[in-house]
Amino acid sequence: xxxxxxxxxxxxxxxxxxxxxxxxxxxxxxxxxxxxxxxxxxxxxxxxxxxxxxxxxxxxxxxxxxxxxxxxxxxxxxxxxxxxxxxxxxxxxxxxxxxxxxxxxxxxxxxxxxxxxxxxxxxxxxxxxxxxxxxxxxxxxxxxxxxxxxxxxxxxxxxxxxxxxxxxxxxxxxxxxxxxxxxxxxxxxxxxxxxxxxxxxxxxxxxxxxxxxxxxxxxxxxxxxxxxxxxxxxxxxxxxxxxxxxxxxxx
Ligand SMILES: [Zn+2]
Numbered sequence: 421x422x423x424x425x426x427x428x429x430x431x432x433x434x435x436x437x438x439x440x441x442x443x444x445x446x447x448x449x450x451x452x453x454x455x456x457x458x459x460x461x462x463x464x465x466x467x468x469x470x471x472x473x474x475x476x477x478x479x480x481x482x483x484x485x486x487x488x489x490x491x492x493x494x495x496x497x498x499x500x501x502x503x504x505x506x507x508x509x510x511x512x513x514x515x516x517x518x519x520x521x522x523x524x525x526x527x528x529x530x531x532x533x534x535x536x537x538x539x540x541x542x543x544x545x546x547x548x549x550x551x552x553x554x555x556x557x558x559x560x561x562x563x564x565x566x567x568x569x570x571x572x573x574x575x576x577x578x579x580x581x582x583x584x585x586x587x588x589x590x591x592x593x594x595x596x597x598x599x600x601x602x603x604x605x606x607x608x609x610x611x612x613x614x615x616x617x618x619x620x621x622x623x624x625x626x627x628x629x630x631x632x633x634x635x636x637x638x639x640x641x642x643x644x645x646x647x648x649x650x651x652x653x654x655x656x657x658x659x660x661x662x663x664x665x666x667x668x669x670x671x
Contacts, residue, residue, distance in 0.1 A: 444578055447481055458584060470584040472567045475574040482577070484511040484541055486570050487520070489532060491545060498603050498641050503550035505561055505606075508533070509569035510540035511577055544572025549606030552631075598656050603641035605631035610642060614657010625658070 452458055457474030479486065491506040498504065512520065516539040523535045537543065546568030550556050556564075575581050600610040602624040609630030610622050622642050624630035635642055646655075 441579070444580070445583075447478075448580075448583065451477055451481075468584055470571050470575060470580065472570065474584075475567075475571045478574045478578055478580075479511065479570075482511075482541070484513055484577075485517060486510070486566075486573070487512055487517065487536060487540075488566050488569065489536060491533075494545065494547070497644050498547070498601065498606075501549070503561075504547065505549075505565045506545065506547045507565050507569045508536075509544045509546065509566065509573040510536040511542045511544075511573050512536070512540050516540065542573050542577030544569050544574070544576055546570070546572060547601050547606045547608075549604075552605045552607055599625070599628065600642055600645045600655060602630055602633065603635070603639070604633045607631070610635070610655070612655035612657055614659050622655075 452474050454468075456471070457477060458468040458470050487510045488507050489510065491508045495504060495506040498506065520535050520539050523539075524532060527535065546565045548561050548565040548568065550558070550561055575584060599608045600622070601608050602610050605624060607624070607628075607630055609625050609628040611625045611628075612622060613620060621634040621636060622639060623635075624633045626632045
C-alpha cells in the first residue's frame with residue numbers, strides 16, 4: 421500500500437517543487453534589480469551576490485521576519501575574542517514568532533536557540549570582527565553581521581545558492597560562501613591548498629579581502645567548520661576562486 425502512495429505522491433511533490441522554483445525564479449527576474457538587490461559576480465564564478473535589499477524583498481514575499489540571536493557556541497569555538505561577533509538569523513512567520521515568545525516565557529531563556537530553531541523556516545549565520553575595517557565601530561559591526569546572517573538565511577531558505585553567492589555592500593565584497601570563516605578577521609575568506617597543492621596551510625586570502633594570515637592544516641578553529649572533518653577538499657583552493665597564477669602565494 422505504501423509503495424502505491426509514495427509512487428503516487430512523487431510526481432505531485434516534484435510538480436509542487438517545480439512550481440515553487442518557478443515562482444521564486446519569476447520573482448528574481450521581475451522584482452530584483454541589479455546593483456540594488458544583487459551585485460557583481462564573484463571572481464571565477466558566474467554568480468551574482470545577493471544584497472540586503474534583495475534578501476529583505478524575499479522575506480517580504482514569503483512573509484517572514486528575521487530574528488537575530490547571538491551564537492555564543494560558535495563565537496567560543498572561534499576563539500572567543502573581544503570584538504568578534506557571531507549571530508544567527510532565524511526567519512520566522514508572525515505566528516511562529518509569537519509562539520516562540522510564548523515558549524520562551526514558559527521554558528526560559530536558556531532554551532532560546534532550540535526554541536527558535538524548532539520554529540524557524542530557515543536559519544543563517546554571520547560573523548564579523550571590529551578589526552576587519554579601520555572605520556568599523558560596534559554599531560556598524562552589528563549591522564554588517566546581521567546583514568551577513570540574513571543573506572545566508574535567505575539563500576538557504578529559498579534554495580538560491582545556485583543563483584547567488586553571499587555579499588556585499590561592505591568591504592568583504594569578494595567573500596565566497598564556499599570559503600571558511602577566518603578566526604582572526606572573521607571574514608569568509610579562508611581557502612585551502614587547492615588542486616596544485618602549492619600551499620600546505622589554510623590561508624586567509626587577501627585577494628578576497630582576507631587578512632593574509634595562514635593557519636596550520638589542523639587548526640581547530642578552522643577544522644571545526646568542516647561538515648566532514650576528514651574532507652578538506654570541500655574548501656576551494658586559489659584556482660577555484662579565480663586565481664590561476666598562484667605562484668605569488670607566500671608558501
Ligand atoms: Zn583573516
